[in-house]
Amino acid sequence: MSDSDPEKTQEYGYSKEKGYQEPGHGYGQGPALVTEDHGADSELQRRLSTRHITMIALGSSIGMGLWLGSGLSLASGGPAGIFIGYLLSGSMIWSVSHSIGEMAVMYPLPSAFVQWTNKFVDPAAGFTLGWAYWFSFWITIANELQGVVTVLGFWTDAVPTAAWISIFWVVIICINIGAVNVFGEIEVICSMIKFGWIFVVIISCIVISAGGAPNESAIGFRYWNSTPFINGFKGFLSVMPTCIFAMSGSENAGLVAAETANPRKSVPKAVGSIWLRLSLFYIMGSLMVTITVSPTDPNLFGGEGTNASPFVIAYRNAGIPAMAHIMNAIILISVLSTGSISGYAGSRTLVGLSQIGMAPKQMRKADSWGRPWYGLVPTLVIGGGLAYLNVSNTGSTVFGWFSNLTSLCTLFGWGMICLSHIRMRRAWKVQGRSKEDLPWRTWTWPWGAYWGLFWCVLLIIAEFYLSVWPLGEPTTAKNFFANYVSVVAIIVIYIAAKIYYRDRRWVDTATVDLDAGRRFYKAEEVCTTKLEVTMCGYG
Template identity: 35%
Template sequence: MSGRDYEKQNDIDHTRIVTGDRNNTTSEDDNRSYQSRSSFESEYTQYQEGNPFKRFINSFKPIDLESDGIDTTGMTQVEKAVIATAKHPLARSLKSRHLEMIAIGGSIGTGLFVGSGYALSLGGPGSLLIGYVIIGYALLTVVNCLGELSVQFPVSGSFNSYYSRFLEPAFGSTFGILYALSWCISFPSELIAAAMTVQFWTTDINPAVWVAVFWVVIVLINLFGVKGYGEVEFVLSIIKVLAVVGFIILGICITCGVGDQGYIGGRYWRDPGSFNHGFKGLCTTFISASFSFGGVELVALAAAETQNPNVSIPKAIKSTFWRIFIFYILTAIIIGCLVPFTNDDLLNGTGIAASPFVIAINQGGIKVVPHIMNAVVVIAVISVGNSSVYGCSRTLASLAVQGLLPRIFGYIDRNGRPLVSIAFTCAIGLLGFLVAYEDEGTVFTWFFSICSLSSFFTWGAINVCHLRWRYALAAQGRSTDEIIFKSPLGTFGSWCGIVLLALVVVGEIWISIFPLGSPADVVTFWQNCLSLPLMIIMWVSFKTWNKSWNMLWVKLEDIDLDTGRRELDLELLKQELAERREELSSKPWFYKVFRFFF
């Protein structure tokens, strides 16, 4: 099928979008439009010709998408952005098993294995647990909101495009760029972490060599496209999950008396105590907790590259509750039982030696397990580095097709890879060679200050997008019966998430102005809060550049509730959803409980 044929067969669908006649097309036209679009993308994704070498070379060529003939005269920037992200031809190669493992173990990395020790030392076991519970619940509301939206609109860039659709483009630009920056900066820092972790075994090799090795590995993985990313994350996530579950079981055994220390129980919760530095100590755990949880939103980011988002995304979203409970809450309790917050290695240890996992196992007198945990940390670092390239490149590509970044970042080759965005992210990864610089820690501290608080704002904005999606349905006289996957927490959960994240930001600003154990310090404040004025400056700059001060929000009546759906026949969709609900209502209560959590 040629690009021109694709254009002609999609005229009906795109005319419907431009004119606003969203509900008057026939289901036959809609289905034919959707099927032709899917067929066209499949042809290009599976493009084959010539010998293997020629196929490899041709795979890097751009997808030959001709203009769809849409008359954009009089269209707002929001309408253009919505259509562009709905059409963006990323490959749809991720399966349910990929998405479920990305959801379960994709973000488990140094934040959990090492960063939890820093939070424990400053706040104590009680603060660590409360901090994980608060951030965990807030993230649970965010993920459920994302699940509802990404199943409904599995478009390029997912939640980055929702900011423009449900809020307005200046918010989309600001939050999208900050989110991309957070992954971009994370990539070289993970390379450095991997190099330093390997030094647990040998210090004879310059760490810059290991940075080069891991950089090449991660670049090659991402050149295999989304399927390569999915397969690697599937395997690495299984290893990380098994490691954490194994530590939990081993930790319970050590707490109950297995090992050199005898029975421990809640000894360290009583002496030296459950809390350190009071309420300020609790506030210090929030940043560490957010770093540990970072990446939960990757499930939604992958929505456009998923074969069947209606099935795979809800399953992945529902597993988030168990991941938070098992991998973070239980781990926080066990770490608090095994390691006192006064342990010197928590703050002064280097690399894996500062991990409470390793400290706990060493204190238990078990010799070989620290080497195993070190290997797991290396795997976790590679995984997070891999996710950094994926998250940053897809965000940049989404921003480009929305017209919020130069169009070159939206270049998609015939294998569905955002090639220019991947190349840009990998180039930034070369900053990992700063490992050879004496003050690399200071450099990265200032790099991370750019996006220090931005995660809380991007997460909170997702909850706002969910609320505006629900309110837009009501404002346009439509019911929630057309929602494919409803967030179990509903709009109440969205409001709770917004309030919690706002309070966390206030707490972080407070301890940045008045840090622990020292007087007010300007440098500390800007290192922790530089992202706050930066967001305001970016938002004002985008509003001024686009001359859009006449619109602070997209009106609820004007929000596009149709573009980007894979199911275009609303009546048929409502009928199918009603049948599912009726079938579920006929099941016994224990089955309903099971379906709620799985």
């Protein structure tokens, strides 16, 4: 195909800026443009495949929040409280993921939702979201490292807490300083282990609940019948930060898209796997906890005993010690995996902020292996250093602090993703573009985006109530700021950014440049199967 080919020029509409543009090919996949990435380039390298992004999407958020935090939630909210909490949180991230899918295919940018917010909502909001999310990523690293201490405490307490933190901090650093495809392969292996083990957990817990274990008679829904809710409505609200924290990280599929060879092929598959993760890991996983472990068991994480995972307790109480040890090992792998993904995501967030002039320009640089050192080093150093808070405080106390801080940042991020999607669709419509021209469309539009945004706003308000009147604690300034300081910080940063940018209004959807930062696809990238190629007219 040459620039002077008049037949092709007439058919596709050639321009030096955009190459050959094909009209919509008739079944909703929109234009395919033969060109390089338009404005989405950085020094990061596209070394990740569909397999990488799909497995990272499946297992990226399976860490301490589910395996350990569900015990804390069970004790404070009861069986029905934790189950409903995961159902609600699951519906939210399902909606958010579909919004991510539609935007990540068209705008696969290094910090994804940060740059989308800057583009479609408000530069001040994008600035606030970027730094708030970076803040939450290194908090997550710290939380996962202190989770390692709790997990290993099941086997031995002879090793000092600081030593365990130091050892596994180095492990997370080593995973992140390899080439990005090495990071991807490690996460694929971890995700496969977690994904395979959940089937074992579901089947074995059903057997235990039915009375098939050596030391347990039939349990069934005994705990649902006796204590479905604990601490009433306030107990249910106290469950939500842990549920949100457990599912935080699911949005990382949007960040990974910037280093994926063909987001048009990879991202929809990752989004399509969301229902599997939600149903198997969270909803079924939380249900298994409620039918095998008593919410009053003193050994639950946050209790007075061993502070173990409820899944470990279920196997130990059932008289299956071997399964308890295997479960604890799986939790260790999960915690390390989630910590390493947070290091990856935090560094890429800084790259994206730098691209839009909201962070030092050095942070956008990467070496020949695609490693953004100026983003990686501060993320890993601060996150690991913060984990040493666990040396002088109990694991459950530190977990409570960090979960509340991270979950509120996550709610803000999820809300901005949904709002960016709503604004992007509005801009698309206002500027007279057809929805058929979108590279990929989610079938959840518009209700999915509005559903996610509604619950994000409502839960941030509900957590304010819980911060003023905390469960089992007096109303004090210390308790309020320990639980709600991230929202206070977000408000302060937003006001400061608004003053700096001197812009009182949001971005005008009628004038936003819809092609800046957009990925334009070749025909073979849009039409990925033989049937699609034929329907596109290339077969």
